[in-house]
Amino acid sequence: MTFNAPALLFVIVGLALIGWLAGRARSALLAARAGVKLHSRPQYHGWYVALWLFAPAALFLALWSSVSPALVTSAVLETPAAQGLPEFGFERGAILSDARSTAAGRQAAVRLPAAAPLVEPYRQAAQRYGAIGIGAMLALALAGGLYGYSRVGPGLRARSRVERIVMAMLLLASLVAILTTFGIVMSLLFESIRFFRLVSPAELLFGTHWNPQSGAPQPGTFGGIPLFWGTVLIGAIIAMIVAIPIGMMTAVYLTQYAAPRVRRWVKPCLEVLAGVPTVVYGYFAALTVAPALREFAAMLGVPNASSESALAAGIVMGVMIIPFISSMADDSINAVPQAMRDGSLALGATPNETIREVLIPAALPGVMGGILLAVSRAIGETMIVVMAAGLSANLTANPFASVTTVTAQIVKLLTGDQEFNSAKTLAAFALGLVLFLVTLLLNIAALRIVKKYREAYE
Amino acid sequence: MTHDELTIANPKMKAEGVDVFYGAKQAINNVSIDVGTDLVTAFIGPSGCGKSTFLRSLNRMNDTLASARVTGKITLEGEDIYAPSMDVVQLRARVGMVFQKPNPFPKSVYDNVAYGPRIHGLAAGKADLDLIVERALVRAGLWDEVKDRLGESGTALSGGQQQRLCIARAIAVNPEVILMDEPCSALDPIATAKIEDLIHELRGKYAIVIVTHNMQQAARVSQRTAFFHLGTLVEYGKTADIFTNPKQDRTKDYITGRYG
């Protein structure tokens, strides 16, 4: 018997339905008797039985689906056929997964010859653990269902119990996203640790030369500074020089000057702009902005103007960020009490003076929070830089030159035919970790600022 | 009401036949009133009768509401304040306003007071500005309490101090008229007493109009009282007369607490 989670889920949903009908029928029978007053309506008794039947079995199903592959694999590894496996993780993993797919019938024959002897052990182990899992799950469902059914009676507060069980299920659902993120971070961390065994963290963080080669790691080729600098130049400097003034001016116009009718149109338009796939911006940067900038640079006589320039990527990224900044600034300016504005106008300040001297300073903390969020988005943005910023790791302040960013390098490191397990591939994870930590810090800082600011006007 | 009772020897501001509309809704109906130069004028009346609306039309703060429209004539020293030639920014510097809830800017005490003089270019230099700020704070009776903390944020002061800061802020631009819309309604009795003392001090230096729901306050601080009801000016006269010998039944009912 193989363990097929979707089919089994179907089975327990069916069982739960039966439980629902049984619970309702039993309480309805009870209710029909003279002198019996049920605490809850029959439906709730039905739900009570159904949930008792479904929840433990479903939890077990989820748990078993995630641990049983590991159990199967470890069982296989103990067979004599597995002794000849290579030590290295990636290759070993590839052979194992090849054998697993063949055993499960997802492919007709093994692709790697080394996997052939493992197919049969895999099949057996999978069957054994599948049978154990199915048996345990059915037993749980049955036990839960019977327990729920036995509790059905006039005194059972099924209504409040159902409420509580539903609450617990909602809580579990909300944990899914958190736990998944946690898992992703952990895997990032583990791969990064493997990388840092080969290359020191200091080299990655402070080295100035980036030129990773396949094969054994060569010292002095994993310096991340050019990448970090490129990321900062594009995402935090050029993009913000474009986005902050335009975004702020947009927000000021929309909150202070625009007629309600204009605001009703312009705001949704900006929001739509924020939803444009970044690859579209990427095209725009690579095909329109970059060539124009290059000609412009050539006209100015700038040396080594490249068709892939930091400026092109930065400007387009700034445009992409504008709606983000303007909507954050819009919110902050709106949060400044009307009384503040009136106070300034009543002193004889013009609307313009009021905006400059009172509204923007008062809204500044909120705007700063928005800017930090925008920066964290910009430095994590990938598509535009891959398409327009180039891949050469130059350490230069010339905005017309080609630079590269952390995200662009991650893409480069992980695409194409790469041998897994080399320092070059692992570097992608380490870069990802750095990026993750920096954006995390930026986000925390931004949220704290925004929260503090909100409190100030409550 | 006879015309005699409405006339004041040298009015600072004069309203004649003023109507105020919010969209199609009329909030003020044909109000004529004189605001005396050396007097404190109190506006009283039940909630929603249009006191704030009328007050705001005296410094054109109603202009900031898209739906509001003012007709009739209001003059300041004989100048029509709704004339196209009137500079509303200048007008508001001459007719200052203090609001119901203290609304200091999130700036230092000093910068709050210096705000008006700075935007109007009233100070010749740093020393001059210091002097203006000090004088305004002294006049507002706040100097002794804040002279050592001028750099602290104005929002960190107590409610009563904040309100006096707002008065100092209005005084600093050297206005001719100060409009106060329920300036004590957010304050405790002690802070209220301080503001009332302050109004006594300021009388004669500025023409003052104060909106209040507190009859005793109106009786204590003002020399003229105007009673508004449903957008109209029901009765206007010497404060003592209004409170001891009202001519209109509606006024009598209101000040004796029959309604409102």
Ligand SMILES: Nc1ncnc2c1ncn2[C@@H]1O[C@H](COP(=O)(O)OP(=O)(O)OP(=O)(O)O)[C@@H](O)[C@H]1O
């Ligand atoms: N911005 C506005 N838009 C539309 N109608 C308004 C607006 N402000 C006030 N009104 C209306 O105008 C009328 C007068 O309001 P106003 O605020 O002047 O009364 P008030 O006498 O100051 O009352 P209170 O003593 O409660 O402050 C009310 O009916 C009110 O609903």
Ligand SMILES: [Mg+2]
């Ligand atoms: Mg009012």
